Amino acid sequence: MIRARGLVVAALLCFSTPAYALPTPVSPTDPAVADQWTNPFARPDERTDVGVEVLEADSRRAVLSVYNNSGDVVSDLSVTPRRADAAPTVGEARRVLALGRDAYPYFGTSLDLKGELGPGERRDVTLTLDSLGLEPGTTPLMFSLAGAVGEPGVLSLGTERMLLTSEGEEEADAQTPGVSLVVPLTAPVDIVPGETGQAPEDPPLILQSEQLADQLAPGGRLTDILHTYATATTTGPNAAELSQGTCLAIDPALVETVARMAEGYTVADERPSLTKKSQRLRDSWGSDDESDSGEPGRGVADAQEWLTRLSATAGAGCTVALPWANADVNAVAATEDEWLFRELVQRGPATLQAELGAAPAGNVVIPASGYVTEQTTTALGWADQTSSMVLQQGMQAAWEASVASRVPQPTDADDTALESTELPDMTGAPPPQTPVQVLVADNTVWGVPRAGSFARLAPGITAVTYPGALGALLSSTGPSPQTTGYSNPDSRFDYRLDSITARALTAGSAVRLAVAEQTLPGDWAQSPEPVLVLPASLLDARTASILLSTTAELLAEDAATPLPLDQAVTPGTEQAEELDSQPLSPPTLGVTRFGSPYADPSVVSDTEVLRAGQQARYTDDLTRMMVNDPGINLTRYGFTLPLRRDVLTSLTATSRSSLGSYEDVVAAAGRRLDANRRTLQDLRGSVALIPPGNVYTRASESSPLLIVAENGLPLPVDAELVYSGPEGATIDVPGRVHIPAYGSITVQMTADLPAERDQTQLTLWLATRDGSPISTPVDITVQTRAGIVGTYGIALLLVVGLSLMLLFRVGRHRRRDRQRP
Structure with a gap:
C-alpha cells in the first residue's frame, strides 16, 4: 500500500506549482516568498x-x-x-x-x-x-x-x-534493502575575485578571510568530518561493511584551494592590478599605487595535514566529485555557456584524481538542489568522463579544438557593450558514450520512463532517485539547515527552532525509518528499493557521526546490506529492460516532465543568471581574442580559467537554500560578480587603440593614416581593425593586426575620403576574427587638403590683420610722443 500511495502522490505532483525562477533575489522576509520558506501555520x-x-x-x-x-x-x-x-x-x-x-x-x-x-x-x-x-x-x-x-x-x-x-521493533521477514551513504565534503571558498592564470606555476593565492583555515585547523568542521569518516570506515564498528556502503562526495574547488593553501597564501581584501600600462618614469616618482599586500595565511600546515589525510582516505575507499564549488547545476545550465558548464562537471573528477591520487566515481552528478530542469539535461552529456581528456591534456585542448572548428559568426560591429552577441549552443552537448547518472529526489521525476529508483531523462541521461522526504529531512541538519525546493511546503518551518543535536538525532532515526519502510510485509517487499542517503551540503561532524554509526548499526543488525555507490547508480538488467521498453517522449513546449514539484524559494533568479551568463560569454570573447605563443608557457584558456571559476563560485548552492544565510550568500555572489566584471573590463580595456590626436592632418591624399594598437595582456592578440565613417569614405585596413604581449604596434592605413569635405569623422576599433568587438571605439578627425588650404588662408588673413593693427597702434603712440612738450 505504501508503494501505491507513493505512486498516487507522484501523479498528483504534476498539478503542483513548479520552481520557477524569480526576476530578482527576494529576501525570505518578503511577504511575496515568506510562505515558501516557512508555513505560517507550522509550529506557531x-x-x-x-x-x-x-x-x-x-x-x-x-x-x-x-x-x-x-x-x-x-x-x-x-x-x-x-x-x-x-x-x-x-x-x-x-x-x-x-x-x-x-x-x-x-x-x-x-x-x-x-x-x-x-x-x-x-x-x-x-x-x-x-x-x-x-x-x-x-x-x-x-x-x-x-x-x-x-x-x-x-x-x-x-x-x-x-x-x-x-528498541523492540519487530524484524520483517523480507529481503533487506541496500544502503548507500554519501557524505559531502564542501565549504565556501572565498578566493579574492579577479584572479587570472599564470604559468608554469599557479598565481599567488589570495583569500578574503581565514574562515577556511579555521575549518582545517584541529577541531574545525572539515577536519572533524574527515576524521569521523576515516575512523568509522577503517577502525570503527563494522568498518569493513560500512566502507563498502559509504562514499565521500568532495568539492573539487575545495581540494584545489586547499592544495594551493598548502603552498602558502595571503589574506587580503583585494588583489593588485592585473594590467600593465606604459608610464613615464617621471610620472611614477612619488606615486603610491601599490595596494595592500595583505597578511601571510596561518593555515599552511593545517592545509598540508588535511590534504594528506584526505588523500589517504580517498585511496582507501569511494569518492565522487561534487559540481565545482557546489554550484547550482540548473543555474549554470541556464547561462547557456558551454565552457562554464564543462568546468562545472568535467573538471572536478580530473582535479580530484590529480590532487588525491585516486580516481573518483565517474559520470555521477549530484545537484545540491535535489532536482534538475529539462534545460539542464541538454548539457549533462558533458559530464561523461569517458570522453574527457581534461586529466591528460587540460581543458585548453578541448577549447582549441572547438575554436578551430568554429564557423565565424559575424556580429553587429557597433555593439561594444559588455554582453557578447554570440551565444554558445548548449544543445550541442554530445550524447554520452557511457550513461550519465544524476542523483535527484524521487518526487522530482514524473513524466518520464521509470523503473524502481531509476528514471530516463534523456538519451544517455539517467536519474537515480532517493527518498524525497528523507532527503528533505536530512537537508535540514547542520549549522545551515536547508529548505529544499522539492519538499512539501506544508512541512516547511524554521528548522533552527530545534538544536543541531536534536536535528542530528532526528536524521539518524529517519534513516532507520526509511530502511524500515522498505522491509514492511507485502509481496513487493521481496525486492526492496535501495535507500540512498544524502545529507546536507554543509554537514557538521556530529550529524556525520550519527549517520555513520546508524548505518553501521543497520548493517550489523542485518537490517540492511552495504550498497556501493557505483552499484547504486547502475540499473540492473531487469530495470534497464523496463526503461528501454518505455518510450521516451521528446520535450513538449509548455509541458514539464521533471523538476521541482513545488516552489523553490532559493532558486537562482533570472537577473543573477543573466549576469553570470554575460560574464561567461565575455570571458569566452576575451579568450578568443588572444593567441597562444610557443615561447610563452601560459595558454589563453589557462589565463581566463580563474575568471570562469569566479562565475561558478557566485552560483554556489552551499547555504543558499538556508533561511538564515540566503541573503548573505546572495550579497556575496553580487560582490563577486561586480569584482569579476571590473576585472574583465580592465583586461578588455588593456587592448586599445591610441589615436595620434583629435585631428589627423594629411599633407596629401596619398598620406597614410597611423594609429597605435597596444596590448596589456600576457599573450599576443590577433585582431582586425574595423572602422565606420560617412558615405564615400573607404579605408584600406590590414587584414590582421598582431599585437605582441605587453606591447604595442603602429598600424598604417590608406584612406580614400570624400574630396568635398574639409574634415572627415572616422570611428575605429579592434575586433576578433569572428567580429566580436575588442577595444573601445576611438574617434578621429581627418583633415583633407582642401581643408588645409582653407585653414592656411584663414590663418594668413588673421596674421595680416593682426600685423596692421599692431602697426596702427605703434604709429599712434609715436605721434602722441612727438606732440608732448
Whole structure:
C-alpha cells in the first residue's frame, strides 16, 4: 500500500506549482516568498529566547539544557516530555515535526527546575522517558518548556522536537534493502575575485578571510568530518561493511584551494592590478599605487595535514566529485555557456584524481538542489568522463579544438557593450558514450520512463532517485539547515527552532525509518528499493557521526546490506529492460516532465543568471581574442580559467537554500560578480587603440593614416581593425593586426575620403576574427587638403590683420610722443 500511495502522490505532483525562477533575489522576509520558506501555520507562537535544547537522548533518558536568552528573569520552570504516535513513514514523521503542540497528546512526567534562571543563564537537566510509554519504532518526540517570564503567570515557552527510535521493533521477514551513504565534503571558498592564470606555476593565492583555515585547523568542521569518516570506515564498528556502503562526495574547488593553501597564501581584501600600462618614469616618482599586500595565511600546515589525510582516505575507499564549488547545476545550465558548464562537471573528477591520487566515481552528478530542469539535461552529456581528456591534456585542448572548428559568426560591429552577441549552443552537448547518472529526489521525476529508483531523462541521461522526504529531512541538519525546493511546503518551518543535536538525532532515526519502510510485509517487499542517503551540503561532524554509526548499526543488525555507490547508480538488467521498453517522449513546449514539484524559494533568479551568463560569454570573447605563443608557457584558456571559476563560485548552492544565510550568500555572489566584471573590463580595456590626436592632418591624399594598437595582456592578440565613417569614405585596413604581449604596434592605413569635405569623422576599433568587438571605439578627425588650404588662408588673413593693427597702434603712440612738450 505504501508503494501505491507513493505512486498516487507522484501523479498528483504534476498539478503542483513548479520552481520557477524569480526576476530578482527576494529576501525570505518578503511577504511575496515568506510562505515558501516557512508555513505560517507550522509550529506557531513558539518562543525562541527561552527554550530547551537536547544534549543527549536515547529511549530511556534525555539530557537537556534549559536556556534564557531574554532580558528577564524566568521562574517556575518545568520541562514536560510529550510524544505522538509512532510514524509509519519518513514523510509522516516530518509532517508531525511541523505541527503544533496538540499533535503530541501523550505526556510523560514533568521535571520542575528549582530557583530562577537569570538573563543569559542556562542549566542542564536529565529527564527520564520511561513514563512516556514509547512504542517500538520511530516516534516524534517533543520537550515542552513552561515558566513565568518577568511577571507571575506560567506560559508555554519554547519546545524541542526530534525523532527517536525505540528498541523492540519487530524484524520483517523480507529481503533487506541496500544502503548507500554519501557524505559531502564542501565549504565556501572565498578566493579574492579577479584572479587570472599564470604559468608554469599557479598565481599567488589570495583569500578574503581565514574562515577556511579555521575549518582545517584541529577541531574545525572539515577536519572533524574527515576524521569521523576515516575512523568509522577503517577502525570503527563494522568498518569493513560500512566502507563498502559509504562514499565521500568532495568539492573539487575545495581540494584545489586547499592544495594551493598548502603552498602558502595571503589574506587580503583585494588583489593588485592585473594590467600593465606604459608610464613615464617621471610620472611614477612619488606615486603610491601599490595596494595592500595583505597578511601571510596561518593555515599552511593545517592545509598540508588535511590534504594528506584526505588523500589517504580517498585511496582507501569511494569518492565522487561534487559540481565545482557546489554550484547550482540548473543555474549554470541556464547561462547557456558551454565552457562554464564543462568546468562545472568535467573538471572536478580530473582535479580530484590529480590532487588525491585516486580516481573518483565517474559520470555521477549530484545537484545540491535535489532536482534538475529539462534545460539542464541538454548539457549533462558533458559530464561523461569517458570522453574527457581534461586529466591528460587540460581543458585548453578541448577549447582549441572547438575554436578551430568554429564557423565565424559575424556580429553587429557597433555593439561594444559588455554582453557578447554570440551565444554558445548548449544543445550541442554530445550524447554520452557511457550513461550519465544524476542523483535527484524521487518526487522530482514524473513524466518520464521509470523503473524502481531509476528514471530516463534523456538519451544517455539517467536519474537515480532517493527518498524525497528523507532527503528533505536530512537537508535540514547542520549549522545551515536547508529548505529544499522539492519538499512539501506544508512541512516547511524554521528548522533552527530545534538544536543541531536534536536535528542530528532526528536524521539518524529517519534513516532507520526509511530502511524500515522498505522491509514492511507485502509481496513487493521481496525486492526492496535501495535507500540512498544524502545529507546536507554543509554537514557538521556530529550529524556525520550519527549517520555513520546508524548505518553501521543497520548493517550489523542485518537490517540492511552495504550498497556501493557505483552499484547504486547502475540499473540492473531487469530495470534497464523496463526503461528501454518505455518510450521516451521528446520535450513538449509548455509541458514539464521533471523538476521541482513545488516552489523553490532559493532558486537562482533570472537577473543573477543573466549576469553570470554575460560574464561567461565575455570571458569566452576575451579568450578568443588572444593567441597562444610557443615561447610563452601560459595558454589563453589557462589565463581566463580563474575568471570562469569566479562565475561558478557566485552560483554556489552551499547555504543558499538556508533561511538564515540566503541573503548573505546572495550579497556575496553580487560582490563577486561586480569584482569579476571590473576585472574583465580592465583586461578588455588593456587592448586599445591610441589615436595620434583629435585631428589627423594629411599633407596629401596619398598620406597614410597611423594609429597605435597596444596590448596589456600576457599573450599576443590577433585582431582586425574595423572602422565606420560617412558615405564615400573607404579605408584600406590590414587584414590582421598582431599585437605582441605587453606591447604595442603602429598600424598604417590608406584612406580614400570624400574630396568635398574639409574634415572627415572616422570611428575605429579592434575586433576578433569572428567580429566580436575588442577595444573601445576611438574617434578621429581627418583633415583633407582642401581643408588645409582653407585653414592656411584663414590663418594668413588673421596674421595680416593682426600685423596692421599692431602697426596702427605703434604709429599712434609715436605721434602722441612727438606732440608732448
